[in-house]
Amino acid sequence: MDMNKKYTARTWPESPEKTTLEGKNKFLGFWLFLGGETVLFATLFATYLALKDKVPSNDHYLAADMFELPLVFIMTMLLLTSSLTSVYAMYHMKNHNYQKMQTWLLITVLLGLAFLCFEIYEFNHYVHEFHHTFTSSAFGSAFYTLVGFHGAHVVIGLGWFTLLLVRNAKRGLNLYNAPKFFVASLYWHFIDVVWVFIFTVVYLMGMVG
Amino acid sequence: MAHETTSANPKVNYEYRRRKARDEMRGQVTSFAMMIFMTFIAFIIVLADFDKFYAFPILLVLAAAQVVLQLYYFMHMSHKGHGTAALFLYSGALIAFVTILTFLTIVWW
Numbered sequence: 001m002d003m004n005k006k007y008t009a010r011t012w013p014e015s016p017e018k019t020t021l022e023g024k025n026k027f028l029g030f031w032l033f034l035g036g037e038t039v040l041f042a043t044l045f046a047t048y049l050a051l052k053d054k055v056p057s058n059d060h061y062l063a064a065d066m067f068e069l070p071l072v073f074i075m076t077m078l079l080l081t082s083s084l085t086s087v088y089a090m091y092h093m094k095n096h097n098y099q100k101m102q103t104w105l106l107i108t109v110l111l112g113l114a115f116l117c118f119e120i121y122e123f124n125h126y127v128h129e130f131h132h133t134f135t136s137s138a139f140g141s142a143f144y145t146l147v148g149f150h151g152a153h154v155v156i157g158l159g160w161f162t163l164l165l166v167r168n169a170k171r172g173l174n175l176y177n178a179p180k181f182f183v184a185s186l187y188w189h190f191i192d193v194v195w196v197f198i199f200t201v202v203y204l205m206g207m208v209g
Numbered sequence: 210m211a212h213e214t215t216s217a218n219p220k221v222n223y224e225y226r227r228r229k230a231r232d233e234m235r236g237q238v239t240s241f242a243m244m245i246f247m248t249f250i251a252f253i254i255v256l257a258d259f260d261k262f263y264a265f266p267i268l269l270v271l272a273a274a275q276v277v278l279q280l281y282y283f284m285h286m287s288h289k290g291h292g293t294a295a296l297f298l299y300s301g302a303l304i305a306f307v308t309i310l311t312f313l314t315i316v317w318w
Contacts, residue, residue, distance in 0.1 A: 010223050018290070031294035035301030042305030046312035073252055080248065084241045087283050091234045095227065189284045193276050200272035204251055208268075209261045 023179035
């Protein structure tokens with residue numbers, strides 16, 4: 001199959017991400033990867049839950065002293081909205097509207113970038129305001145490993161989208177790059193799935209007690 | 210092949226596919242609205258200062274519901290051909306559950 005064949009909205013297949021063998025393989029391989037990612041994050045959540053508020057002395061701040069609802073709320077809204085914008089991008093991908101797909105992916109990247117800025121502000125705030133660092137306590141190590149790993153996923157997701165957009169800027173949408181965009185958007189949704197558990201388990205449950 | 214799915218003949222059912230995609234997108238926006246709504250409820254529960262005996266289960270159910278929407282609608286798991294994807298993901302989720310259960314029960318210092 002000619003991967004670089006030109007398509008129009010009318011000749012574009014219904015499931016472009018799974019039309020080629022490479023696309024099918026990517027799709028399957030990526031879901032296997034997401035199963036592995038689930039386990040990876042589970043180990044970090046388990047460690048965090050076991051070590052939450054475990055500090056060497058009374059002068060260390062605990063979860064309920066540090067976390068602030070407004071900040072977490074803004075970050076949650078940003079990431080959730082970015083998940084919807086990447087759904088819009090895939091909607092236009094399936095309709096073979098390359099320009100709109102690029103636009104929505106760009107919005108997704110900007111929202112992700114805003115999320116990242118808030119996270120950097122948050123970490124910086126904890127370090128300087130509460131002396132809550134990676135090495136200050138078992139609680140600190142577990143917290144930064146879990147939330148930081150998620151943040152690193154956001155960075156990778158942003159880099160992935162950006163590279164795809166730059167590399168395919170002039171190529172147009174075809175069966176070569178459609179599976180690539182699709183898989184990247186799956187990754188982005190998975191990042192939001194993990195964040196749902198982080199804002200629930202780490203922040204909300206951390207503030208309740 | 211006579212029994213090919215609709216994807217084999219995109220020209221004929223173009224209008225139908227457009228309409229189907231539009232309807233699906235409307236469903237996506239609805240699930241987004243539900244996710245936002247559940248997020249609001251979750252934050253309100255924390256603001257309202259419920260006892261954790263009540264708050265924890267509600268928060269976890271809200272999170273699980275949001276994740277189901279995310280997986281089945283945003284990530285299209287409700288579509289055909291996601292059997293193996295579900296097998297991979299749920300295998301991971303099973304190990305995840307057991308791992309967290311273990312750490313919550315045998316780590317006690």
